[in-house]
Amino acid sequence: MKNIYGFTLPKLENYFLEKGDKKFKATQVFEWLYKHRIHSFEEMRNVSKNTIAELKEDFTLTPLTLLQQQIDTDVCKFLFGLEDGNKIEAVLMKHDYGNSLCVSSQVGCNMGCTFCESGRLKKVRNLEVHEMVEQILLVEQELDLKISHLVLMGIGEPFDNYDNVMEFISILNEPKGIDLGARHITVSTCGIVPKILEFMKSGKQVNLAISLHAPNNEIRNKIMKINQVYKIEDVIEAVKKYFEETNRRVTFEYILLKGINDKKEHAIELANLLKDINCYVNLIPYNETSHIEYKKSSKETIMEFYDTLKKNHTNVTIRKEFGSKVSAACGQLRANYEEG
Numbered sequence: 001m002k003n004i005y006g007f008t009l010p011k012l013e014n015y016f017l018e019k020g021d022k023k024f025k026a027t028q029v030f031e032w033l034y035k036h037r038i039h040s041f042e043e044m045r046n047v048s049k050n051t052i053a054e055l056k057e058d059f060t061l062t063p064l065t066l067l068q069q070q071i072d073t074d075v076c077k078f079l080f081g082l083e084d085g086n087k088i089e090a091v092l093m094k095h096d097y098g099n100s101l102c103v104s105s106q107v108g109c110n111m112g113c114t115f116c117e118s119g120r121l122k123k124v125r126n127l128e129v130h131e132m133v134e135q136i137l138l139v140e141q142e143l144d145l146k147i148s149h150l151v152l153m154g155i156g157e158p159f160d161n162y163d164n165v166m167e168f169i170s171i172l173n174e175p176k177g178i179d180l181g182a183r184h185i186t187v188s189t190c191g192i193v194p195k196i197l198e199f200m201k202s203g204k205q206v207n208l209a210i211s212l213h214a215p216n217n218e219i220r221n222k223i224m225k226i227n228q229v230y231k232i233e234d235v236i237e238a239v240k241k242y243f244e245e246t247n248r249r250v251t252f253e254y255i256l257l258k259g260i261n262d263k264k265e266h267a268i269e270l271a272n273l274l275k276d277i278n279c280y281v282n283l284i285p286y287n288e289t290s291h292i293e294y295k296k297s298s299k300e301t302i303m304e305f306y307d308t309l310k311k312n313h314t315n316v317t318i319r320k321e322f323g324s325k326v327s328a329a330c331g332q333l334r335a336n337y338e339e340g
């Protein structure tokens, strides 16, 4: 049996059509699932008994299990259990512009970034579409709020689970369902070049963020294994193409790691690297974790890096720090839960 939250509207329409049934039933079901948020098929009041019986035979509605929840004033962190016993995380951040949810796309991650807690657990499997959708449904239900922005920046590499991630986005976008606009969604990748180009061709208005974290190959090779496959210049070239094709500005994420990539000369090198690209740089204060050696850069270093980029005409912002208290860095909650 398939979980119904994994079905896009066109897929659900096909399901009904293949049964010789009416396509509009898919819209009805979608509205019950996502507008009314029902928990059993019996609650679909305008759907015939027959159809309900068929749906029950073909689909489940099983939700994720909420294992743990850590709540702070502007951030809530969730640990979810999957049906096979694996665990994933989602983090809700309350910004002045709305509620942003950071969801996971895989169990574990194979990208091997040395600073990242998620990658300490190697990839076990991709998340199914419904497991991504259900992260939002559960958080909205638990906190009784509406999510206005979604970022794929939790555990996993979204472009290593490309097809499922794209179907997930299509479910989010569906006006008859969750109806979250593409411009309110951000996909973050460590720089898988062929997928950046495929994403470019998909025509989605979703925002793209690239985890750059270094101004040159020498540093990037040390902290991001993926750079041995797709070098900085390949990533930059792909981003230039992406902009030419879509006219959409990319965000480069740059974690500041003390003594590794946070010197003034690195900022100048970064500004030079990005000088012909219409983009933003988002500086991320590193969230320290007990299992990994790296330290966060001091406030002064972060400000100096920021100023140097500004002086060199780079659009730059510093990410608001969330959740140092609630172990909000990618993968930390799962790691702490497992290791006690």
Ligand code: SAH
Residues within 6 Å of the ligand: 111, 113, 115, 116, 117, 152, 153, 154, 155, 156, 157, 158, 188, 189, 190, 210, 211, 253, 255, 284, 285, 286, 287, 288, 289, 329, 330
């Ligand atoms: N695999 C994707 C998305 C998941 S990581 C990617 O690499 O972009 C989401 C972002 O969080 C990435 O920019 C990642 O480098 C960053 N990140 C990972 N661990 C962090 C930590 N301890 N502190 C701050 N940012 C971290």
